[in-house]
Amino acid sequence: xxxxxxxxxxxxxxxxxxxxxxxxxxxxxxxxxxxxxxxxxxxxxxxxxxxxxxxxxxxxxxxxxxxxxxxxxxxxxxxxxxxxxxxxxxxxxxxxxxxxxxxxxxxxxxxxxxxxxxxxxxxxxxxxxxxxxxxxxxxxxxxxxxxxxxxxxxxxxxxxxxxxxxxxxxxxxxxxxxxxxxxxxxxxxxxxxxxxxxxxxxxxxxxxxxxxxxxxxxxxxxxxxxxxxxxxxxxxxxxxxxxxxxxxxxxxxxxxxxxxxxxxxxxxxxxxxxxxxxxxxxxxxxxxx
Amino acid sequence: xxxxxxxxxxxxxxxxxxxxxxxxxxxxxxxxxxxxxxxxxxxxxxxxxxxxxxxxxxxxxxxxxxxxxxxxxxxxxxxxxxxxxxxxxxxxxxxxxxxxxxxxxxxxxxxxxxxxxxxxxxxxxxxxxxxxxxxxxxxxxxxxxxxxxxxxxxxxxxxxxxxxxxxxxxxxxxxxxxxxxxxxxxxxxxxxxxxxxxxxxxxxxxxxxxxxxxxxxxxxxxxxxxxxxxxxxxxxxxxxxxxxxxxxxxxxxxxxxxxxxxxxxxxxxxxxxxxxxxxxxxxxxxxxxxxxxxxxxxxxxxxxxxxxxxx
Numbered sequence: 021x022x023x024x025x026x027x028x029x030x031x032x033x034x035x036x037x038x039x040x041x042x043x044x045x046x047x048x049x050x051x052x053x054x055x056x057x058x059x060x061x062x063x064x065x066x067x068x069x070x071x072x073x074x075x076x077x078x079x080x081x082x083x084x085x086x087x088x089x090x091x092x093x094x095x096x097x098x099x100x101x102x103x104x105x106x107x108x109x110x111x112x113x114x115x116x117x118x119x120x121x122x123x124x125x126x127x128x129x130x131x132x133x134x135x136x137x138x139x140x141x142x143x144x145x146x147x148x149x150x151x152x153x154x155x156x157x158x159x160x161x162x163x164x165x166x167x168x169x170x171x172x173x174x175x176x177x178x179x180x181x182x183x184x185x186x187x188x189x190x191x192x193x194x195x196x197x198x199x200x201x202x203x204x205x206x207x208x209x210x211x212x213x214x215x216x217x218x219x220x221x222x223x224x225x226x227x228x229x230x231x232x233x234x235x236x237x238x239x240x241x242x243x244x245x246x247x248x249x250x251x252x253x254x255x256x257x258x259x260x261x262x263x264x265x266x267x268x269x270x271x272x273x274x275x276x277x278x279x280x281x282x283x284x285x286x287x288x289x290x291x292x293x294x295x296x297x298x299x300x301x302x303x304x305x306x307x308x309x
Numbered sequence: 310x311x312x313x314x315x316x317x318x319x320x321x322x323x324x325x326x327x328x329x330x331x332x333x334x335x336x337x338x339x340x341x342x343x344x345x346x347x348x349x350x351x352x353x354x355x356x357x358x359x360x361x362x363x364x365x366x367x368x369x370x371x372x373x374x375x376x377x378x379x380x381x382x383x384x385x386x387x388x389x390x391x392x393x394x395x396x397x398x399x400x401x402x403x404x405x406x407x408x409x410x411x412x413x414x415x416x417x418x419x420x421x422x423x424x425x426x427x428x429x430x431x432x433x434x435x436x437x438x439x440x441x442x443x444x445x446x447x448x449x450x451x452x453x454x455x456x457x458x459x460x461x462x463x464x465x466x467x468x469x470x471x472x473x474x475x476x477x478x479x480x481x482x483x484x485x486x487x488x489x490x491x492x493x494x495x496x497x498x499x500x501x502x503x504x505x506x507x508x509x510x511x512x513x514x515x516x517x518x519x520x521x522x523x524x525x526x527x528x529x530x531x532x533x534x535x536x537x538x539x540x541x542x543x544x545x546x547x548x549x550x551x552x553x554x555x556x557x558x559x560x561x562x563x564x565x566x567x568x569x570x571x572x573x574x575x576x577x578x579x580x581x582x583x584x585x586x587x588x589x590x591x592x593x594x595x596x597x598x599x600x601x602x603x604x605x606x607x608x609x610x611x612x613x614x615x616x617x618x619x620x
Binding site for chain 1: 327346347349351352354356357358359360361362363364365366367368369370372387388391392395396
């Protein structure tokens with residue numbers, strides 16, 4: 021894709037985003053998944069793959085492709101949903117979620133074509149992304165590297181270690197995207213390990229920072245169209261999002277981090293996604309303070 | 310030829326090689342002049358260095374990474390396990406001042422569980438050269454092997470000229486029926502002296518430089534077990550190192566042997582300069598020989614006592 025600002029079909033993206041969310045919801049049963057973190061990251065992941073990244077079915081091993089690393093990991097259902105909608109993955113395969121015969125589980129792994137590296141242990145992929153960005157620089161390549169981080173993940177010291185190194189090597193081909201959904205596992209980030217003022221923190225590490233509404237495709241497009249934000253500076257996008265976005269019955273709920281819904285709840289949640297009544301959830305929730 | 314010259318030669322011959330360090334430049338001070346941007350210093354960030362090495366390896370590079378042994382194996386352990394081990398990427402760990410080589414630094418810098426930790430990682434290979442000659446003989450094969458590796462770097466010079474390196478094979482220097490000593494790393498030099506003393510005492514002494522601890526030369530251990538006494542000598546905790554490897558191999562093959570382990574048992578060593586450390590901890594050639602002679606004498610006395618009792 022060109023980095024020049026071109027029009028995006030916002031309505032089409034919104035319609036596809038709904039389908040991605042349907043896939044996520046359907047994965048949240050028979051063992052469940054991290055549905056809240058997936059719904060918050062769904063729009064930005066869909067935007068990146070459909071509008072911005074030079075990644076498609078035929079170039080997955082091309083050294084000139086762009087790279088996306090999913091560091092927070094829990095949002096991998098959003099990636100699967102996106103892959104299915106963009107033709108990178110067989111939709112039938114999603115039915116194998118948690119099957120012993122496939123490789124579709126709670127964290128990303130490279131057995132799924134298009135996934136560049138496994139994650140699950142937080143704070144690892146910022147440095148892996150640095151290695152890829154460094155190599156592209158050494159070879160004089162033009163490809164770009166995106167690394168999606170959770171806001172809770174920013175508790176890990178290695179995220180900040182990576183910021184120091186990315187700044188030292190002036191990796192302006194690297195973009196860290198923070199899915200700022202305001203929650204870590206059990207509670208709001210600001211109630212446990214406060215992150216704000218987050219923009220200033222990244223700026224102090226030498227990054228060129230943009231803060232946007234991570235559910236607004238126009239805002240995403242404006243931000244990414246401005247790549248590289250500043251020559252010689254690592255790029256950071258803080259995407260303000262809502263955990264559980266699209267399902268009011270679980271939005272911003274600390275006890276709905278990981279969900280394993282009943283079949284009845286899934287049916288009801290799929291309707292809720294399309295604007296119908298809120299679901300009366302009876303499945304087990306986390307105990308939160 | 311030095312370590313740095315060999316690495317420079319390898320990297321100049323094959324541009325897949327990149328040289329990285331977490332600001333531990335002791336072994337690679339001059340290499341930037343030759344490699345330019347293929348020399349990457351990430352600062353004091355062992356974890357980030359390993360993660361970045363994984364990223365470089367994803368792009369087809371072979372990163373040779375440098376840091377102090379204790380921080381490379383322990384501070385960055387989970388990165389090594391997760392980002393090199395799980396994907397089986399050819400990240401080459403060059404571990405500086407392992408074991409007794411940290412001499413005066415103190416317990417923070419004592420990597421004496423490194424063999425145990427590294428060999429516990431699937432896909433990882435583990436090597437410990439006896440001296441510089443041994444190191445330079447093994448590195449080309451290790452660097453070109455398509456898996457992660459851990460090398461206890463040892464650039465000390467000895468008079469000994471080693472046999473060519475065979476991947477996964479020990480160097481059997483002598484075979485003997487009374488006692489066989491298995492060792493690795495810098496204690497090779499001390500064991501060499503111990504062997505001379507024991508031979509002067511009239512013992513038939515076997516001597517094996519393990520070289521490769523994973524994959525390990527099982528046959529060399531089984532052969533050693535045929536002598537009356539096997540002695541493991543290592544600057545490592547008793548747990549998880551060569552003594553454990555010997556136990557695992559013997560058990561696997563349902564073999565048994567009388568084994569005297571000389572290792573650091575549940576303790577860090579007293580920091581000082583290396584010769585003093587060796588002496589204080591009982592690892593000079595003379596002390597090793599004395600322990601073996603004493604053990605044999607005790608064993609002989611115990612046998613006599615048992616015979617007397619049975620009479």
